[in-house]
Amino acid sequence: MNIIVCIKQVPDTTTKVRVGKDGKHIDPGGVKFIVNTYDDFAVEEAIRLKERFGGEVTVISMGPERVKEALRMCLAMGADKAIQLWDPAFEDSDPYTTALILSKAIQQLPYDIIFCGKQAIDRDTMSVPVYLAELLGLPQATLVVKLEVDPNARKFIAYRDIEGAKEVIEGLLPAVISTQWKLNEPRYPTLPNIMKAKKKELKELNAAALGLDSAQVGEKGSRVKVLSMELPPPRSKGKILKGDPREVCRELVRLLREEAKVI
Amino acid sequence: MKIDFFNTESLLSEEEILIRNTIRKFVDERVIPIIGDHFEKGTFPMDLIPDLAKLGVFGANLQGYECAGLNNVAYGLIMQELERGDSGLRSFVSVQSALVMYAIYTYGSQEQKEKWLPSMARGEKFGCFGLTEPDYGSNPAGMQARAVKDGKFYILNGTKRWITNGSIADVAIIWAKLNGQIRGFLVEKGTPGLTVLEMKKKLSLRASITSELILEDCRIPEENLLPKTEGLKSALSCLTQARYGIAWGAVGSAMACYEEALNYAKTRIQFDKPIASFQLIQEKLVFMLTEITKAQLMCLQLGRLKDKGEMDYTQVSMAKLNNVHMALEIAREARDILGANGISLEYSAIRHMNNLESVKTYEGTENMHKLILGQKITGIPAFN
Incomplete structure (x- = not known):
């Protein structure tokens, strides 16, 4: 099977994020970047399919030089090839243009199934996999927690947890599958595989190589743009009421009603 | 962090x-x-x-x-x-x-x-290394363990103590004197004459198995001799490898203690402010980070020398001695910064502190490494 995984490099959850000077981006200085948590499930599922049915796993990511580190991590986990998509014109791409750029790269490759994490933990838009399926004209299954694939019948069965129920859907391959955290347990890359990762192919493609012109991508091609970004206000100090329990209760109820307006 | x-x-x-x-x-x-x-x-x-x-x-x-x-x-x-x-x-x-x-x-x-x-x-078989004896620690050359050739066998007698992983080992490398020369022998688990006892009552390295190995007329096939071992230097070359790892490992312990102490100091409020705002605490934190930084640089250069085949065992002695010493100091300071919480296993400082007392002693005590370096510098051995 030819398996493709789209990944994003995001700030580590333990990193302290600061907003940059322009008020629209995070300040990347001092930020530790990791492979998006949900993409780990996508990579793991892809490698398991390869181990079962044979074939090749190609990992793709759009982003600047630093995303190579994330791609190498996926190669160390067991992916076979990696492609970095970058061009200065890609800066400030929205989910639609990101999916467009990814789709152009994928169209140059043979593929039977495409995996994406269900969302990136930095921007949380959950829309790239959906756009991608549309742009490629493929069936899709989102937030998948269990997957069965039959490469001969060219079919998949996907299990989804929906509000209060489980849903089982069947579809034709090729398809776009977005992965949810229960799907599998991502492996740690082994030390020998980390050493082998350096020797695996890591290709770079820019706008021209993808047949895109700068008006289609980046902020120009985007359908939504970020106006501003700010950190949540620091939590204000709690209030401690002291005194006679009766009085304190009465005051608490008054504050909940009049100040907090929750009762 | x-x-x-x-x-x-x-x-x-x-x-x-x-x-x-x-x-x-x-x-x-x-x-x-x-x-x-x-x-x-x-x-x-x-x-x-x-x-x-x-x-x-x-x-x-x-x-x-x-x-x-x-x-x-x-x-x-x-x-x-x-x-x-x-x-x-x-x-x-x-x-x-x-x-x-x-x-x-x-x-x-x-x-x-x-x-x-x-x-x-593959982690299917485990080994242990039997050099130290109850009466011969820093002076392994005096070891009492003996091997005698008997036809196609060697017969081993002796006692090895403070042997990490002894009780779970499938094979023990036993160092013993054969015709007066120290050689290495592979003694497999279950060999008649080999008794393995787990050592208890440790207050350090508690999450590690330590054993005593007793060999009484323990008969092993002649092909179990490590053929290329020649004297104590063969055993010591293995220790150089382990000490190299310890020099790096100690930095890890120190990092854990520093991180814990720093986080604690920033969030622990006394006299209405974080204790990190006090000069006495800041001095300790700065000491910790400075020592860790020096040790990191020492390890890295030591590793690059080892990769080039240019590392000398005395350089390993210096790194092991320095890094374990600083890590133990840092663990103690971290324990102190954590106050009463510092004595609890809910935190890691006291665990690292107790562990490092062993690390300071094993694989060449701090004093022995000083003497190795003293000999290197002056050309005069202060021991033997």
Whole structure:
């Protein structure tokens, strides 16, 4: 099977994020970047399919030089090839243009199934996999927690947890599958595989190589743009009421009603 | 949290960073949440071993025989991260890799290598290293263990004490005198005449198995002699490998203690402000970070020298002596900053502190390393 995984490099959850000077981006200085948590499930599922049915796993990511580190991590986990998509014109791409750029790269490759994490933990838009399926004209299954694939019948069965129920859907391959955290347990890359990762192919493609012109991508091609970004206000100090329990209760109820307006 | 004040990461290759990050994640997710309980109960976390083997940490800096074939800096970073979890865990990996696998790799016959190294790399077989005796610690040359040739066999007699992993080892490398020369022998588990006793009542390295090995007319086939061993220097060359790992490992312990102390100092409020705002606490934190930074740089250069084949054992002595000394000082200071909480296994400072008392003593005591360096500098041996 030819398996493709789209990944994003995001700030580590333990990193302290600061907003940059322009008020629209995070300040990347001092930020530790990791492979998006949900993409780990996508990579793991892809490698398991390869181990079962044979074939090749190609990992793709759009982003600047630093995303190579994330791609190498996926190669160390067991992916076979990696492609970095970058061009200065890609800066400030929205989910639609990101999916467009990814789709152009994928169209140059043979593929039977495409995996994406269900969302990136930095921007949380959950829309790239959906756009991608549309742009490629493929069936899709989102937030998948269990997957069965039959490469001969060219079919998949996907299990989804929906509000209060489980849903089982069947579809034709090729398809776009977005992965949810229960799907599998991502492996740690082994030390020998980390050493082998350096020797695996890591290709770079820019706008021209993808047949895109700068008006289609980046902020120009985007359908939504970020106006501003700010950190949540620091939590204000709690209030401690002291005194006679009766009085304190009465005051608490008054504050909940009049100040907090929750009762 | 990144503890890298001099940006030593910029001196590492992409693979070295990936390897460190992988082991770091494993230790954060799998070791740190459970290790305090193991320390309290005095048990080794055996269930981590299959996964550590799958990662490829055993004999990771050896070439071939299913070993990962990493360079020595990557190997050192693994030791650092493991000991950031616990010195007992790092000791387990050190003994298996640097003492046992290295000894077989360097002094073994082809058959011995093929028999033991792949299964040890896979974590299916374990080894231990029997050099120290009850009456011969810093002076192993005086050892009482003896081997005598008897037809196609050797008969071994002697007692080895303070042997890490002894009770779970499938094979023990026993150093004993054969016609007056110290040689290494492979003694397999279950050999008649070999008795293994687990040593209890330790207040240090509690999450690690320590044993006593008693050999009474223990008869082993002649092919179990490590053929290339020649005298004490063969055993000491294995110790150099292990001490190299300890020099890195101690930095890991120190990092864990510093991180814990810093976080605690920033959040612990006394006199209406974080204790980190007091000069006496800041002085301690600065001392810690400075010592860690110096040790990081020392390890890295030591590793680069080792990779070039230019490392001298006296340099290893200096790094082991310095780094364990500073780590122990840092653990004590961290314990102090944590106040009463510092004595609890809910935190890691006292666990590291107690562990490091062993690390200071084993693989050459701090005093012996000073004397090794004293001899190097002056040309005059102060011992023997």
